[in-house]
Amino acid sequence: MLKIHKVVKRFGEFKALDNCSFELEKGEIVGLIGPNGAGKSTLINVITGFLECDSGEIFYKGKPIHKSDPNIISRMGLVRTHQIPRFFLFNTVLDCLIIAGLAAPNIEKSGVSGKVEKMLEMFKLEGIKNEITSNISVGQQKLLEFAMKMMLDPETLMLDEPYQGVHPSMIEISNQIILNLNKQFAKTVLVISHNFPVISSICSRVIVLNSGKIIATGTAEEVKNNKKVIETYLGGV
């Protein structure tokens, strides 16, 4: 589905991504973990076209996307959310979803409102649909961006820290949604998080990133017992 091959991204002298290679299979839920500054968000930015990689190749469904613009990558069905949630300020939750719905490919203007209703219900946002986006909580804002991206009906989702600063009950909501999407529609999901217990509960595979290098991949259990990972998280002995 998604193939990242020897991707390098430099910021000046600093190598944010150093020869990263991995693949996502269709229908997988993969966790991406790593300490702060490991390059997790940079990796998502590079994959979704917001940053251009210095070398290496990225293929989505067999097509090279490392030179494509972010809007084109999004149209191909590879959609991301942001670590700091993005939504349209000064608009209501409903408006945000409508705009996202209008941006979705292959959807008629008349079909948008029905889909918005469905999304509001799925993300439990009905109660705040007429609130101005700046007035809702950060957790709700994260769900809102997630919901907006779901309006596009993407095949692959990249969620950048969907749990950060979010109440446990809301984490439960997102997790249920992710699992449902995965089961019902075989969506591929890549989740960035620091929250290892949550990651291990939903992900079939975990990738560990440190200083721009992938230091371990495997099931949550394997990764947890990996020597390099323990060193990274607990400090070298």
Place this chain on the structure above:
Amino acid sequence: MKRIKISDIVFAVLIVIIGFIPLVTRSSYIFSLMFNTFLWALCGQAWNIIAGYTGQWSLGHALFFGLGAYGVVMAQYLLGLNPLVGLFLGMLICIPFVFIISGLSFRLGNIYFIMATLVFPLIVQILIGHYTYSKSEDIVIGGWQGFVVNRLPLTPLQFYYIMFLLVILSIILVKFLERSRQGYFMKATRDDERLALSLGINTNKIKTLAMFISAMLTSVAGSIYAIYTGYIAPTSVFDFSISMNIILGAIVGGLGTVYGPFFGALVVFPLFQLIQGWVGGKFIGLTYILSGFFLMSAYLIRLRFRAKSPLK
């Protein structure tokens, strides 16, 4: 679902009042004053599309205004055609410039975009200033001296209504645009370009489209200005004061609103004319000072307003 807002009612009332002004007075002073107001209301509405709805503050709209005016000149002098053909010629000339400016400037962020657009009318002004046209050996016209434009056999009253109609049409156009898919994308691009991109919206295309519509309207205004005044020169139509007038009404009236540019122009330009008439030739720069004052206060009021209620 659809409800009538106060601004709709005010607009309707204003249209009726303005439509009936010629029944009350036949003063050509009033006509010229209102013609000017309508002219900048039309330009302001055009600028509203690119700046208010799409968030790209182009300060170089004098370029399209001037090209529209010179379209009329070209039609008359080079092709020997009716000035009205020039109106379309002006729009045609604007098209490559829309793409040049869009291609070059949209890559730049905010302030650099403003600076880049500021320069374009100045470049074209100098180029046209060096272009002279000679009909015979001894008659050389054009260049910095400018051109005389054949005036159409229209009365000030007719100009008044033509311009008024164009303003109303531009408002209808924006009202229509606001509810369209492209209009939503414009607002999305303005509010958060990164988010718009991640939603799959081709923001460059949207910005170019907004620039195109905006340029066409401004060009039409420029053409009519040329026909109305009967004389244009590079310094009169590509000047920064033109760009200034274009943005003034829109900012004072409220960017990103359908009626803002119209209301704003209706307040600002008659007031300027009155003040200018009142002080006479003593304080030439007074209107510029007032423009600055208006822009600042509009911005401050907008900040307070924005903090309280949503901007749609």
